[in-house]
Structures are given as structure tokens and as C-alpha cells.
Amino acid sequence: MGLFSKIKNSLKKTKENFGGLISKIFNGELDDEFYEELEFILISGDVGVSATAEIIEAVKQKAKKEKVKTKDDFVALLKQSMLEMLTFNKFEEETPMLIAFIGVNGVGKTTAIGKLSHHLKKQGNKVLVVAADTFRAAAADQLTEWATRTGVRIVKYAEGADPGAVVYDGIASGLAKHDDYVLVDTAGRLHTKSNLMEELKKVNKIITERWTGVAKNYLVLDATTGQNAMEQVKTFNEFAKIDGIVLTKLDGTAKGGIVFEIATEYQILVVYVGVVEGVEDIEVFDAESFVDGIL
């Protein structure tokens, strides 16, 4: 099964839910009651209050203008409005590029770096991974396993080392060997722990000072945490400017609606999505396929 089918498959429940509920409330009468019920459906799908309000407003106007009568036409308008929310400000990845992966513990940072190193290498890039999560005992070993498996270089120190020093060396190594991508694993930190968040600032300072290419921070989010993820976006963004989101675990119970809320509230787009744990199970986020997958 190709990855897109996997993502589609994992969003099948959301699609059935959205589709089923919209069929249930659609009787050709696009009145206030209909839109109230649609609002409830979207919010229940993790789309979030402000993103839902924006979608409803857009779709209301379009439906009126185009005199929509059938359910299929309405769903097409809804898809179009949701897609529009995700089509802005898309930056292209440029090499040489350093990406720091940040986020709370267990969201799937190390796994995402492992999968991504495979994905980028397959495209012909030289990739270096940097084990700057010196806090969690097994993190560097886990990353080493991925590096061996995907055949990319790794820079690592012993457990407990200063993450700033690892990043410093990682950058020097990446520049010296002309790597196209330097993927930095950072320690999982609770967004409520200010000392660890301060450490993130320090790592970012080193990156700004030493790295000569493009540098981005990708926040890794576990899609199954739903609304909780918004709190993580808010706090991390205060300490390190988030350039993109990696949405993991889009399998299981994830509803995916969070993508819209992050786009509306923070103008940050999802860059990659991951499902399950296979090396191939990560893909560049494609808004159109995603909206197709949930509606």
C-alpha cells in the first residue's frame, strides 16, 4: 500500500464520520440550523473553534452565491473552502538546510527523523543526523539505529552531554562534508518546564550563529492528542519560531482537524505527516490529498 493510501486509510473514520453526518443533516435547506450542526461536526473533528467559524463563513457565502442545492455540490464547496485555508505561505525546502525537530516527549521526533533521513536520501540528498537529545538515555542509540538502517551519517556524544556542544559539532561536520540536510534531534521537553525551554533558545542561538544555510524549526505533534497540541504550538512558538509542523501518528484515533486550527491561528503549515512506524511511512504533506482524505 502506498503511503497516501495509508493516510487515506487512517483518515477513513473521519471521512465516514464527516460524510455520514453531513448526509444526515443535509436536506437541501441551508439554514441556520444546518450551519449550527455543521459547526458541531467540524469542532468534534478537532478543526477548532476559529477555523470552523472561518470555514462556515466562507462556505455560507459561496453556497448562497452559487445557489447550491445538492449534497455533492455542497461537499465540493466545503472541500474548496477547507483547502483554501491550507494554501498559503508555503516555503520550499532549500538546501543546504538544517532542521531542528522540537516537541514534547514521545510525540515521535526520533522516529520522524529516521523516516525523513530515508526519504531525503532516496531523493539523492546527503543527510546528517545530529543526536542532540542527550537527556533521554536511549535517544542517541535509537537515532544510531535509524542512521545505520538508512545509511546516513550521525554526530553524537555521550548521554548527559551539553546539547549545545553536540549541535555545534553537528553543524561543523555538516558544513565540512557539504551535507544537504542536517536533521537535529532535540530532547523532548514539557512545554511547561521553562529551564528546558530556555535550553531550546540556546540551541537556536548556536544554529543562527554557526549554520550558513537555511535553518528551520519543525514542531513534531502527535495527531492523536487533538486539542492538546494547540497548547504545545503556542508555548513552543514563544521559545523557538516554528516554521512547520510534522504531524505523526495519523493512524489510530487521530481526526486530523488540528491541521486547520494551526493554520488559522498561527499561519503554520504541516510539512510532513507520518503514519505507523515503517521507514517509508512519512510523506510530504499535500493539502489537496488531505482534504480529500477527510471529506
Ligand code: GDP
Ligand atoms: P520522541 O520521544 O519524540 O523522539 O518519540 P519517538 O520517536 O521515540 O516515538 C515515541 C513512540 O511513538 C515510539 O514507540 C514510536 O515507535 C511511536 N511512533 C512514532 N511515530 C509514529 C507514528 O507515526 N505512528 C505510530 N503509530 N507510532 C509512532
